[in-house]
Amino acid sequence: MSSSSSYSSSEIRSGLFVLVAIILLLVLTFVVGGYFKKGANEWKVQFGYLSGLSDSAPVYYAGREVGKVDGIQILPGQARPVMVTIKVSKDAYVRQDSVAYIDTLGMMGEKFIEISVGSNDAPPKETGKVIEGVDPIPMHVLIRKMNLLADEVAKMTESLNPLLATTNRIVEGHEEDISKSISNLQEVSANLRDMTHDLKLRPWRLVRKGS
Numbered sequence: 001m002s003s004s005s006s007y008s009s010s011e012i013r014s015g016l017f018v019l020v021a022i023i024l025l026l027v028l029t030f031v032v033g034g035y036f037k038k039g040a041n042e043w044k045v046q047f048g049y050l051s052g053l054s055d056s057a058p059v060y061y062a063g064r065e066v067g068k069v070d071g072i073q074i075l076p077g078q079a080r081p082v083m084v085t086i087k088v089s090k091d092a093y094v095r096q097d098s099v100a101y102i103d104t105l106g107m108m109g110e111k112f113i114e115i116s117v118g119s120n121d122a123p124p125k126e127t128g129k130v131i132e133g134v135d136p137i138p139m140h141v142l143i144r145k146m147n148l149l150a151d152e153v154a155k156m157t158e159s160l161n162p163l164l165a166t167t168n169r170i171v172e173g174h175e176e177d178i179s180k181s182i183s184n185l186q187e188v189s190a191n192l193r194d195m196t197h198d199l200k201l202r203p204w205r206l207v208r209k210g211s
Protein backbone atom coordinates (compact mmCIF):
# COMPACT_ATOMS: atom_id res chain seq x y z
CA MET A 1 0.00 0.00 0.00
CA SER A 2 2.84 2.32 0.79
CA SER A 3 4.45 1.57 -2.54
CA SER A 4 1.29 2.46 -4.47
CA SER A 5 0.92 5.84 -2.73
CA SER A 6 4.56 6.87 -2.99
CA TYR A 7 5.81 9.31 -5.63
CA SER A 8 9.08 9.34 -7.49
CA SER A 9 11.57 12.15 -7.00
CA SER A 10 10.95 13.48 -10.53
CA GLU A 11 7.21 13.74 -9.88
CA ILE A 12 7.84 15.59 -6.62
CA ARG A 13 10.19 18.03 -8.36
CA SER A 14 7.66 18.63 -11.12
CA GLY A 15 4.91 19.30 -8.61
CA LEU A 16 7.08 21.73 -6.65
CA PHE A 17 8.04 23.53 -9.85
CA VAL A 18 4.39 23.99 -10.85
CA LEU A 19 3.49 25.17 -7.33
CA VAL A 20 6.32 27.73 -7.26
CA ALA A 21 5.36 29.00 -10.73
CA ILE A 22 1.75 29.51 -9.64
CA ILE A 23 2.83 31.35 -6.49
CA LEU A 24 5.17 33.65 -8.46
CA LEU A 25 2.44 34.38 -10.98
CA LEU A 26 -0.02 35.29 -8.22
CA VAL A 27 2.55 37.47 -6.43
CA LEU A 28 3.44 39.26 -9.67
CA THR A 29 -0.23 39.85 -10.46
CA PHE A 30 -0.97 41.33 -7.04
CA VAL A 31 2.20 43.43 -6.94
CA VAL A 32 1.74 44.95 -10.40
CA GLY A 33 -1.97 45.43 -9.92
CA GLY A 34 -1.48 46.91 -6.49
CA TYR A 35 1.21 49.25 -7.78
CA PHE A 36 -1.09 50.85 -10.32
CA LYS A 37 -4.06 50.94 -7.96
CA LYS A 38 -2.12 52.35 -5.06
CA GLY A 39 0.14 54.85 -6.78
CA ALA A 40 -1.73 55.84 -9.92
CA ASN A 41 -3.69 58.84 -11.13
CA GLU A 42 -6.62 58.60 -13.48
CA TRP A 43 -6.72 60.81 -16.56
CA LYS A 44 -8.96 61.16 -19.58
CA VAL A 45 -7.61 61.51 -23.11
CA GLN A 46 -9.91 62.55 -25.94
CA PHE A 47 -9.26 61.40 -29.50
CA GLY A 48 -11.03 61.51 -32.81
CA TYR A 49 -9.28 58.40 -34.14
CA LEU A 50 -7.50 55.58 -32.28
CA SER A 51 -5.71 53.71 -35.10
CA GLY A 52 -6.23 50.34 -33.40
CA LEU A 53 -5.46 51.32 -29.79
CA SER A 54 -6.87 48.62 -27.51
CA ASP A 55 -7.81 48.21 -23.87
CA SER A 56 -4.86 47.63 -21.53
CA ALA A 57 -2.47 49.25 -24.01
CA PRO A 58 0.64 50.69 -22.31
CA VAL A 59 1.00 54.38 -21.52
CA TYR A 60 4.42 56.03 -21.75
CA TYR A 61 5.76 59.28 -20.34
CA ALA A 62 9.12 60.63 -21.55
CA GLY A 63 9.82 57.23 -23.11
CA ARG A 64 9.10 55.22 -19.96
CA GLU A 65 6.07 53.01 -19.32
CA VAL A 66 4.05 54.55 -16.50
CA GLY A 67 0.56 53.09 -16.84
CA LYS A 68 -2.14 51.33 -18.81
CA VAL A 69 -5.30 52.12 -20.72
CA ASP A 70 -8.15 51.43 -18.30
CA GLY A 71 -11.09 51.87 -20.64
CA ILE A 72 -12.30 53.25 -23.97
CA GLN A 73 -15.64 55.01 -24.30
CA ILE A 74 -17.45 56.19 -27.43
CA LEU A 75 -19.20 59.56 -27.15
CA PRO A 76 -21.88 59.64 -29.89
CA GLY A 77 -22.47 62.91 -31.69
CA GLN A 78 -19.19 64.59 -30.71
CA ALA A 79 -16.59 65.78 -33.19
CA ARG A 80 -13.92 63.77 -31.35
CA PRO A 81 -16.00 60.87 -30.08
CA VAL A 82 -13.44 58.67 -28.30
CA MET A 83 -12.64 59.12 -24.60
CA VAL A 84 -9.80 56.98 -23.26
CA THR A 85 -9.34 56.49 -19.52
CA ILE A 86 -5.77 55.85 -18.43
CA LYS A 87 -4.20 54.94 -15.09
CA VAL A 88 -0.80 56.58 -14.79
CA SER A 89 1.87 56.46 -12.11
CA LYS A 90 2.24 59.58 -9.97
CA ASP A 91 5.81 59.82 -11.24
CA ALA A 92 4.43 61.20 -14.52
CA TYR A 93 4.30 64.98 -14.07
CA VAL A 94 1.51 66.03 -16.43
CA ARG A 95 1.48 69.75 -17.25
CA GLN A 96 -1.22 72.01 -18.64
CA ASP A 97 0.24 71.87 -22.14
CA SER A 98 1.00 68.15 -22.10
CA VAL A 99 -0.59 66.26 -24.98
CA ALA A 100 -1.06 62.57 -25.74
CA TYR A 101 -0.01 60.79 -28.93
CA ILE A 102 -0.75 57.33 -30.27
CA ASP A 103 2.38 55.58 -31.49
CA THR A 104 3.49 52.10 -32.53
CA LEU A 105 5.71 49.96 -30.31
CA GLY A 106 8.33 47.67 -31.84
CA MET A 107 8.08 45.35 -34.82
CA MET A 108 4.81 43.82 -33.66
CA GLY A 109 2.95 47.08 -34.21
CA GLU A 110 1.42 47.32 -30.72
CA LYS A 111 -0.23 50.69 -30.19
CA PHE A 112 0.52 52.77 -27.10
CA ILE A 113 -0.12 56.24 -25.73
CA GLU A 114 2.78 58.64 -25.22
CA ILE A 115 2.24 61.66 -22.93
CA SER A 116 4.48 64.61 -23.69
CA VAL A 117 6.45 66.30 -20.92
CA GLY A 118 5.21 69.77 -21.80
CA SER A 119 6.90 73.12 -21.19
CA ASN A 120 9.12 73.68 -18.17
CA ASP A 121 7.20 76.81 -17.13
CA ALA A 122 3.74 75.23 -17.57
CA PRO A 123 1.83 74.55 -14.32
CA PRO A 124 0.73 71.01 -13.42
CA LYS A 125 -2.56 69.74 -14.77
CA GLU A 126 -5.25 68.90 -12.25
CA THR A 127 -5.68 65.17 -11.81
CA GLY A 128 -8.67 63.75 -13.64
CA LYS A 129 -8.84 66.49 -16.26
CA VAL A 130 -8.93 65.73 -19.97
CA ILE A 131 -5.56 65.59 -21.75
CA GLU A 132 -5.73 66.72 -25.35
CA GLY A 133 -5.03 63.84 -27.71
CA VAL A 134 -3.31 64.23 -31.08
CA ASP A 135 -4.97 61.97 -33.62
CA PRO A 136 -2.73 59.71 -35.73
CA ILE A 137 -3.09 60.06 -39.49
CA PRO A 138 -5.10 57.17 -40.95
CA MET A 139 -3.29 55.07 -43.53
CA HIS A 140 -5.87 55.76 -46.24
CA VAL A 141 -5.31 59.50 -45.78
CA LEU A 142 -1.54 59.04 -46.16
CA ILE A 143 -2.06 57.00 -49.33
CA ARG A 144 -4.39 59.64 -50.78
CA LYS A 145 -1.87 62.41 -50.02
CA MET A 146 0.92 60.39 -51.62
CA ASN A 147 -1.21 59.88 -54.73
CA LEU A 148 -1.96 63.62 -54.91
CA LEU A 149 1.74 64.40 -54.53
CA ALA A 150 2.60 61.94 -57.30
CA ASP A 151 0.01 63.61 -59.56
CA GLU A 152 1.51 67.04 -58.86
CA VAL A 153 5.02 65.79 -59.64
CA ALA A 154 3.74 64.28 -62.89
CA LYS A 155 2.11 67.60 -63.86
CA MET A 156 5.29 69.51 -63.03
CA THR A 157 7.38 67.11 -65.11
CA GLU A 158 4.96 67.45 -68.01
CA SER A 159 5.11 71.26 -67.83
CA LEU A 160 8.94 71.15 -67.86
CA ASN A 161 9.12 68.97 -70.96
CA PRO A 162 8.66 71.89 -73.46
CA LEU A 163 11.37 73.89 -71.68
CA LEU A 164 13.74 70.93 -71.80
CA ALA A 165 12.99 70.40 -75.48
CA THR A 166 13.70 74.08 -76.25
CA THR A 167 16.96 73.92 -74.32
CA ASN A 168 18.01 70.82 -76.23
CA ARG A 169 17.28 72.56 -79.56
CA ILE A 170 19.37 75.57 -78.53
CA VAL A 171 22.29 73.46 -77.41
CA GLU A 172 22.15 71.10 -80.36
CA GLY A 173 24.73 72.05 -82.96
CA HIS A 174 26.47 74.59 -80.72
CA GLU A 175 28.31 72.23 -78.41
CA GLU A 176 31.71 73.44 -79.61
CA ASP A 177 30.84 77.13 -79.13
CA ILE A 178 29.47 76.47 -75.67
CA SER A 179 32.60 74.50 -74.75
CA LYS A 180 34.81 77.38 -75.94
CA SER A 181 32.76 79.90 -73.97
CA ILE A 182 33.11 77.83 -70.84
CA SER A 183 36.85 77.52 -71.40
CA ASN A 184 37.13 81.32 -71.89
CA LEU A 185 35.20 81.94 -68.70
CA GLN A 186 37.48 79.58 -66.82
CA GLU A 187 40.55 81.35 -68.26
CA VAL A 188 39.21 84.81 -67.33
CA SER A 189 38.39 83.58 -63.83
CA ALA A 190 41.91 82.18 -63.43
CA ASN A 191 43.48 85.46 -64.63
CA LEU A 192 41.35 87.50 -62.23
CA ARG A 193 42.29 85.19 -59.40
CA ASP A 194 46.02 85.50 -60.19
CA MET A 195 45.77 89.28 -60.55
CA THR A 196 43.93 89.64 -57.24
CA HIS A 197 46.49 87.48 -55.50
CA ASP A 198 49.35 89.53 -57.00
CA LEU A 199 47.76 92.82 -55.92
CA LYS A 200 47.36 91.53 -52.39
CA LEU A 201 51.08 90.81 -52.28
CA ARG A 202 52.17 93.98 -54.18
CA PRO A 203 49.48 96.66 -53.73
CA TRP A 204 51.81 99.44 -54.94
CA ARG A 205 51.50 98.16 -58.49
CA LEU A 206 47.92 99.40 -58.59
CA VAL A 207 49.09 102.92 -57.62
CA ARG A 208 51.82 102.94 -60.25
CA LYS A 209 49.47 101.84 -63.02
CA GLY A 210 46.94 104.45 -62.08
CA SER A 211 49.45 107.35 -61.99
